[in-house]
Amino acid sequence: MSSIFFNPKKVAIIGATANPRKFGNVVTENILMNKERNYEIFLVSLKKQPINGLETYESILDIPGEIDLAIILVPARAVEEVVDDCIKKTVKGIIIVTGGFGEINDEGKTLEKRIAIKCKDASIRVIGPNCVGIQNLDIGLNASFILQPKKGDIGFITQSGSFGAAVLYAMRDANLGCSKFANLGNMIDVSYSEVLEYYNQDPSTKIICMYLESVSKGREFFSCIKNVIPNKPILVVKGGRTATGMRAASSHTGSLSTNYNLLKSAVEQAGGYIIEYIADYTTALKALSFNPIPKGDKIGVLTNSGGSSVLFSDQAEQYGLKFAKFSDELIEKIRPHVIKLVKMVNPLDMIAGAREEQYYQVTKAMLESNDVDIVVPACVITPFLEIEWDEHYRGMIRAWNETGRKKPMIPLLVFADSFPQIHALSEKENSTAFFTPYQAAYACKVLIDRMNYFKKINEDNK
Amino acid sequence: MSSIFFNPKKVAIIGATANPRKFGNVVTENILMNKERNYEIFLVSLKKQPINGLETYESILDIPGEIDLAIILVPARAVEEVVDDCIKKTVKGIIIVTGGFGEINDEGKTLEKRIAIKCKDASIRVIGPNCVGIQNLDIGLNASFILQPKKGDIGFITQSGSFGAAVLYAMRDANLGCSKFANLGNMIDVSYSEVLEYYNQDPSTKIICMYLESVSKGREFFSCIKNVIPNKPILVVKGGRTATGMRAASSHTGSLSTNYNLLKSAVEQAGGYIIEYIADYTTALKALSFNPIPKGDKIGVLTNSGGSSVLFSDQAEQYGLKFAKFSDELIEKIRPHVIKLVKMVNPLDMIAGAREEQYYQVTKAMLESNDVDIVVPACVITPFLEIEWDEHYRGMIRAWNETGRKKPMIPLLVFADSFPQIHALSEKENSTAFFTPYQAAYACKVLIDRMNYFKKINEDNK
Numbered sequence A, B: 001m002s003s004i005f006f007n008p009k010k011v012a013i014i015g016a017t018a019n020p021r022k023f024g025n026v027v028t029e030n031i032l033m034n035k036e037r038n039y040e041i042f043l044v045s046l047k048k049q050p051i052n053g054l055e056t057y058e059s060i061l062d063i064p065g066e067i068d069l070a071i072i073l074v075p076a077r078a079v080e081e082v083v084d085d086c087i088k089k090t091v092k093g094i095i096i097v098t099g100g101f102g103e104i105n106d107e108g109k110t111l112e113k114r115i116a117i118k119c120k121d122a123s124i125r126v127i128g129p130n131c132v133g134i135q136n137l138d139i140g141l142n143a144s145f146i147l148q149p150k151k152g153d154i155g156f157i158t159q160s161g162s163f164g165a166a167v168l169y170a171m172r173d174a175n176l177g178c179s180k181f182a183n184l185g186n187m188i189d190v191s192y193s194e195v196l197e198y199y200n201q202d203p204s205t206k207i208i209c210m211y212l213e214s215v216s217k218g219r220e221f222f223s224c225i226k227n228v229i230p231n232k233p234i235l236v237v238k239g240g241r242t243a244t245g246m247r248a249a250s251s252h253t254g255s256l257s258t259n260y261n262l263l264k265s266a267v268e269q270a271g272g273y274i275i276e277y278i279a280d281y282t283t284a285l286k287a288l289s290f291n292p293i294p295k296g297d298k299i300g301v302l303t304n305s306g307g308s309s310v311l312f313s314d315q316a317e318q319y320g321l322k323f324a325k326f327s328d329e330l331i332e333k334i335r336p337h338v339i340k341l342v343k344m345v346n347p348l349d350m351i352a353g354a355r356e357e358q359y360y361q362v363t364k365a366m367l368e369s370n371d372v373d374i375v376v377p378a379c380v381i382t383p384f385l386e387i388e389w390d391e392h393y394r395g396m397i398r399a400w401n402e403t404g405r406k407k408p409m410i411p412l413l414v415f416a417d418s419f420p421q422i423h424a425l426s427e428k429e430n431s432t433a434f435f436t437p438y439q440a441a442y443a444c445k446v447l448i449d450r451m452n453y454f455k456k457i458n459e460d461n462k
Helices: A022-032 A076-088 A106-121 A163-173 A193-200 A219-226 A243-253 A260-269 A277-289 A304-319 A327-336 A354-368 A392-401 A420-429 A437-461 B002-006 B023-032 B074-086 B106-121 B163-174 B192-201 B216-230 B245-253 B260-269 B278-290 B306-318 B327-336 B356-368 B390-402 B420-429 B439-462
Strands: A010-014 A039-043 A069-072 A093-098 A125-127 A133-136 A141-144 A152-157 A176-182 A207-212 A234-238 A271-273 A300-301 A375-377 B009-012 B040-046 B069-072 B093-096 B124-127 B134-138 B141-144 B151-158 B176-181 B207-212 B232-238 B273-275 B298-303 B372-378
Touching: A022 A039, A022 A141, A022 B093, A039 A437, A069 A076, A076 A093, A076 A106, A106 A125, A125 B327, A141 A300, A152 A163, A152 A193, A152 A277, A163 A176, A163 A207, A163 A277, A163 B306, A176 A193, A193 A207, A193 A219, A193 B245, A207 A277, A207 A300, A207 B192, A219 A260, A234 A260, A234 A277, A234 B124, A271 A277, A271 A375, A277 A437, A277 B439, A300 A304, A300 A354, A304 A375, A304 A437, A304 B245, A327 A354, A327 B298, A354 A375, A354 A392, A375 A392, A392 A420, A437 B278, B002 B040, B002 B124, B023 B040, B040 B069, B069 B074, B074 B093, B106 B124, B151 B163, B151 B192, B151 B278, B163 B176, B163 B207, B163 B278, B176 B192, B192 B207, B192 B216, B192 B245, B207 B278, B216 B260, B232 B278, B260 B273, B273 B278, B278 B439, B298 B306, B298 B356, B306 B372, B327 B356, B356 B372, B372 B390, B372 B439, B390 B420
Parallel strands: A010 A039, A010 A069, A069 A093, A093 A125, A152 A176, A152 A207, A207 A234, A234 A271, A300 A375, B009 B040, B009 B069, B069 B093, B093 B124, B151 B176, B151 B207, B207 B232, B232 B273, B298 B372
Antiparallel strands: A133 A141, A133 A176, B134 B141, B134 B176
């Protein structure tokens, strides 16, 4: 199904408007403004005036030739008539962005059901109504009323549009990119399972993350994630984990919230990630998006801040992570690069004067050593001795680049998220950073969990 | 003791240097650069050349008149001689910033012990050696080699200098200010208990936060925090909570790390906060620094994002927080300001189109209502309908200001921490914001815990 939605050739926007105070305008602008767009656009508007220099049609039926995808933005009361036109035009897919249907009252439920049946009879697939829309970053399609993230490898599915918009802000801040985005609203036809299957086939998508409140057709959904997870990790945040949260969720989407423990055990059994705190969401995405899966579970830590590696160690133990024992060979490779006071243990505390060169040399030694599977170069940015704000991080990245990024590296820059230099360097180098010992430890855990998942399925297949 | 250190009239910097590649230069510059400085400075340098236009003396003994505080930055091997001079000069206090003593080897231990005895015999108090130093924002004293935060009401004590520096970055980012800062290094004389007692008396300090790895003289320390907590909340992060962390801590400070469970139960019994994750540190500080203690525990939530209030509700239930039941009176006050679709329940979902005016009116109605003790106005920044990035937040703050900030308000701006407009508004309005549902719920919990603490001591006193 979903190639109709994510890869249309000819798109009609019905209810396009130049009035910036209307939702229809947002979607229209989001599509028209995209410079990488490589599909044709046709605007339908009763006003018949050009929008952004593009002519408009009074009805989709007036557009010459075939239309793949119709995006409907007209008010709820006008939707059914427009759908009838789309059926006459034999479009392949419809996205109904407009709200005011089943989420509101029984009348709305009846109406959306009637639309669903009509479209089914005409073999037309439908997303929505009451949805934010979809995005395909590959072809410059932002058929939604929210901002689009940068292009990347994350396929995103969210049952809450606004929460999805917020996650995109967090992704932008973390230098994370998306391949596809989908919010399906009341789901009178296309389901999350279908989108998941599409993401599974999509070569641009490497990681899948979802925000869910309810799961309909549970068996289909769970068999679907079981299919996907060997190819692509799936991260799930569940809204409505508690009774209070479930009540809020039911009032929010109008559908009964799914039991958390049930979902949790199903996702985890399939080898997916259940993310309890949304701050962990970006941490897990950063870990998976920027790193290969490690070959083993031994962590090597270097730092200029003893206190920070103490806090990392605490968190590491809580997650059952293992610290590498440094061999004599590794120690002899490190020794020339650090001052005499440095004790040759893991975590390796290079003390506050350590600069780019030390970070580069020691990170590289660990990345090249068989003793270590994941390197965590940690630092507190030191405001003295003419040390530059981003130089520790520069050293880490240089070492990682020169060793071909073959091992996971988890840069821990304690509380440095407010330094614009760090964000600029991340962007320039296509890298990322973690800002608390907790985040760094969680990132290690996420990568090791994925390694253990593959180990387990390999053993099961023997 | 501590007024010698935090409020000196005449300060000598021994080992001052103009060479930016030496630690001595950092401290010298940090002191000289401070424009609000209202104490006298004398520089001691063997080079006898002026630094920043200020003349230097070859020895502290050459300085005319009395000196209250000597800050020693010379290399470890020269420290004892300089201390002897300070004794001759009958200074009142000495801060030995220089490292290379007890934290390194037995020789260093012997040396620092000898210095301690000499100073004790001369009735001179000592901070250090091997410390970052202290700061008193009230008098523009940054006697440390790290950056100073903005002036505020937090008294900060940290056993890890570098981790302390990182926390100051987080504070800056969160619009939090400090009154005093102290890192005491090897503590051959002045202890954290004494600093705590000083903070307790200090009118600029309203909240105390500590990072500790080990506690010496436990009984003294615990009786001290018991004295302080009725006046000022104390927040403790313990490095070395686990066996791995404790090993790392011992290698870091050279002293045996204190048992976590012991410290935790002692601090919590005294009514203090043990903070397990350092990200919670700033959350708790923000909650306490910007808000009064609530009169009750009933929370009122408004939002433009159903998903976000679902996630907040989940976290709230996990903390056992209570949602207010809106009275008819409150509902009638809210109703004219929201669209018809809005269901009059708590959390109140005003839907994506809500703007500054709705946030202002509804936040204000809740702040003025007896139904609600803590207001959590939540939003996802909405990139459409010409809504400005900071307008929801503006509405919240306006309502809070107009009601005299008499009730806690916990603005939840989901994943909006990367918006410069939000930080700018926080700074302009002397406000703060929370960026995940977890943070907002934790902030509520911190405030309610403090309220319950007072309730309990009032009952105990009956």
